Amino acid sequence: MSKKDNTIPESEETIEKEYSILNLGPTHPATHGIFQNILKMDGEIIHEAEPTVGYIHRAFEKLAERRPYNQITPITDRLNYCSSPINNMGWHMTVEKLIGCTVPKRVDYMRVIIMELARIADHLVCNSVIGVDTGAMTGFLYIFQWREKIYDIYEGICGARLTTNIGRIGGFEREWSKDVWDKIHNFLKEYPKALKEFSNLLERNKIFMDRTVNCGPISAKMALEYSFTGPNLRAAGVDYDVRVATPYSSYQDFDFIIPIGTAGDTYDRFMVRQEEMWQSLKIIEQAIKNMPKDQPFHADLPEFYLPPKEEVYNNMEALIYHFKIVMGETEVPKGEVYHCVEGGNGELGFYLVSDGGRTPYRLHFRRPCFIYYQAYSEMVKGIMLSDAIITMSSMNVIAGELDA
């Protein structure tokens, strides 16, 4: 063979490869939030992605340094706004840990019910949106009414729907009404049917599987290195769940399994969330069945828990505590605590340092979204743009949690 055969023809040598730059976001319907990705495209293949975040940064950590403890709850709502009750409860439990308060078992169980409802609402949004991004609008429109029903339950408990500010440090604001219980029972009865239909629609659907299987996969090793938690880590095959590893709010009493995937791709993430909804329903059923009777709905914690309004008018202690709580003059011990709960997206941590003042000295939110979104540019390298979109929606990146 002559030498000439191996050399590249001259004409091709002169062709320079150029990438086109594409801005995905900051406002784009497919990103489900305000964040930008500057993509370097080779045709339809992503060569490099450069995420820019921080478009809805609201300085929560700084704000928290001026607010008394009970006024921080509304801030936590706005982290992962698809499952605000989990954030609220996580914060209440952090403060309870700091002040060394134990709540009645009944409160734990009521919290479990609310947190699992919130998890269902969170996963339901995420999974139906994966459907929308693959072109299946029906599932989304159909299943969304069930999120509405969950919001009705929140509304019956605390009066709010999206940013709930649910519960208090020490328990719940009031006893749940019969109406709320009816709604919960009704939900438990009706939702499995809807979820089954939703599963039938997508789980073994050829078009859906072709789009999602092997799309945006991440290995367990890489997921761990990038500090993934929650459904995204479990989809990669690591059975880490805060509810089981470090049980809080009496999760050790409940019998449930941790679903895991194998490939860590979009389909696995979808399936893990799907199964977690079934498990959540199971947990709620157990919580209702084993709910302790004749226990109060809040701890005896006068320094933090607002007294009933009638008592404020007629009882001096109640008036003093009411004043102190509203003005944020309650004393807290010095200390440093880390408390984590299993949020909709993974380990939601609260690192709280108190110097004994009325406000936290330092409060840091460990936001699972923020931490795992950094792997996104790695995950979409070399895949198609349309696959990058569903990879992002299957990771459930929530802008509020991302930017804090």
Place this chain on the structure above:
Amino acid sequence: MNEELFKKVNEKISAKFPDAIEASDLAYDFPSYTIKKDNIHEVLEFLKNDEELNFHFLTDLTGFQTADEKQLGVIYHLHNMPKNYRVRIRTYFDINKPEIPTATDIWPGANWMERETFDFYGVRFKGHPKLKRILNVDEMDIFPMRKEYPLEDQARDDKDDKMFGR
């Protein structure tokens, strides 16, 4: 509950790096160690690679400012998932010379957490692949979480912002 772990980590670090530990405590049942700034990188590396402890997971990394406003700190929360060990590692350094080696070579996930810490506290992580602001605008020239930048005084009345309904 975690006393055993507390002692074990303490012994292991002091055996390998004598006088690296400045202080340690077990408040709220969470083993915490304050490590000298000069040793921080090798201690973290040791904690990850030690066969028994194997803190393979970086749960959290964040900044901190001490109450005298003269020192900055970085707080690491490490986790060993199979054994469910958790420890907190702190390190403090002078606010005028906020330099510390990066942990991105140990845990790639430290990347954005360090960028966030730089963004808010101005801690310079030496060896970080791309240390620039992440949540705040690039043009910002202060480090907003430092205590020298307080939030606006809520009682001020010299502002004319009728338009904003105050």
